[in-house]
Amino acid sequence: MAVYRVPPVPPSEITPRAAWLNRRALIAGALASLPVLSAARPAGAAQDPLPLKPGPFGTSEPPTPIKDVTSYNNFYEFGAGKADPSRNSGAFRPEPWTLEVDGLVAKPRTFDLDDLRGFPLEERVYRMRCVEAWSMVIPWVGFPLAALLDQVEPLGSAKYVAFETVVRPEEMPGQKGLFQPLPWPYVEGLRLDEARHPLAILAVGLYGRTLPNQNGAPVRLVVPWKYGFKGIKSIVRISLVEDEPVTSWKRMAAHEYGFYANVNPAVDHPRWSQASEIRIGEGGFFSPSRRDTLPFNGYAGEVAGLYAGMDLAADY
Numbered sequence: 001m002a003v004y005r006v007p008p009v010p011p012s013e014i015t016p017r018a019a020w021l022n023r024r025a026l027i028a029g030a031l032a033s034l035p036v037l038s039a040a041r042p043a044g045a046a047q048d049p050l051p052l053k054p055g056p057f058g059t060s061e062p063p064t065p066i067k068d069v070t071s072y073n074n075f076y077e078f079g080a081g082k083a084d085p086s087r088n089s090g091a092f093r094p095e096p097w098t099l100e101v102d103g104l105v106a107k108p109r110t111f112d113l114d115d116l117r118g119f120p121l122e123e124r125v126y127r128m129r130c131v132e133a134w135s136m137v138i139p140w141v142g143f144p145l146a147a148l149l150d151q152v153e154p155l156g157s158a159k160y161v162a163f164e165t166v167v168r169p170e171e172m173p174g175q176k177g178l179f180q181p182l183p184w185p186y187v188e189g190l191r192l193d194e195a196r197h198p199l200a201i202l203a204v205g206l207y208g209r210t211l212p213n214q215n216g217a218p219v220r221l222v223v224p225w226k227y228g229f230k231g232i233k234s235i236v237r238i239s240l241v242e243d244e245p246v247t248s249w250k251r252m253a254a255h256e257y258g259f260y261a262n263v264n265p266a267v268d269h270p271r272w273s274q275a276s277e278i279r280i281g282e283g284g285f286f287s288p289s290r291r292d293t294l295p296f297n298g299y300a301g302e303v304a305g306l307y308a309g310m311d312l313a314a315d316y
């Protein structure tokens, strides 16, 4: 992955949490009085409000302004530039949707959007750290991945969880044409105990509303202690498997992107340092806000135990 830079937004434009909560309530009220919104909506258009309650693992760090969260993205199916996903995802249709959950499970099942949005939705304000050394704080709306896994009853032989993104070249311009940055579908994976960790969620929204296309509509993975590329978007299949699944970036460059991808300031990427990060949306254009990167992205207290006895420099 190349490193791109975006001019950070001046502090005067950062939306305080209280202000957006307030604004969200107002917009939700206004939208509730409108006829049902069409599923076919342009990227960046108003999203439908979701019912939710505050979840655990909160942070006092201010959320990244929604305009940065929704305009500075990695979603190669819509192009490799940071602005491409918001510009090129308008034709993508995230509704209706089905998510197949299969493999080594007692009760394979197809979930539709009502099923997914029917899980008890929580707001999880998570620090997110991209492998390209930038970070954001995002108020996700979602539910623990473990809750979905419980419904399909993984068998004892299941050791890993494999994830797969939709393939729709007709709606995803990055999946057609001469330059194909990755083989499709985008695939990711977790060890089953990682997938069951309460921090790991399936997100169906952000900032209180359904996910914009560029952020992985209608359902994506969020694992905040890992580099962002683990957070696979627009998921159509989740399979319980016995062996470590193939993952897109490891297949592209295994010496640069490992299966575990735990945020680790002590293990540099071969081409750049991982010791610090730029917080998108903070600081001025000439003085972007840079901070030290924390082990497991600040979630070591919760997740370090998953890796007891492992050499994290070898299993990067």
Ligand code: MTE
Pocket (backbone or CB within 6 Å): 072, 073, 074, 075, 076, 077, 130, 131, 165, 186, 214, 215, 216, 227, 228, 229, 230, 231, 232, 233, 234
């Ligand atoms: N999922 C798919 N299907 N395709 C992608 O290109 N990019 C990943 C991840 N999930 C990607 C993806 C990377 S590299 C990052 S950093 C995050 O999505 C970015 O998520 P965001 O744009 O919502 O911040």
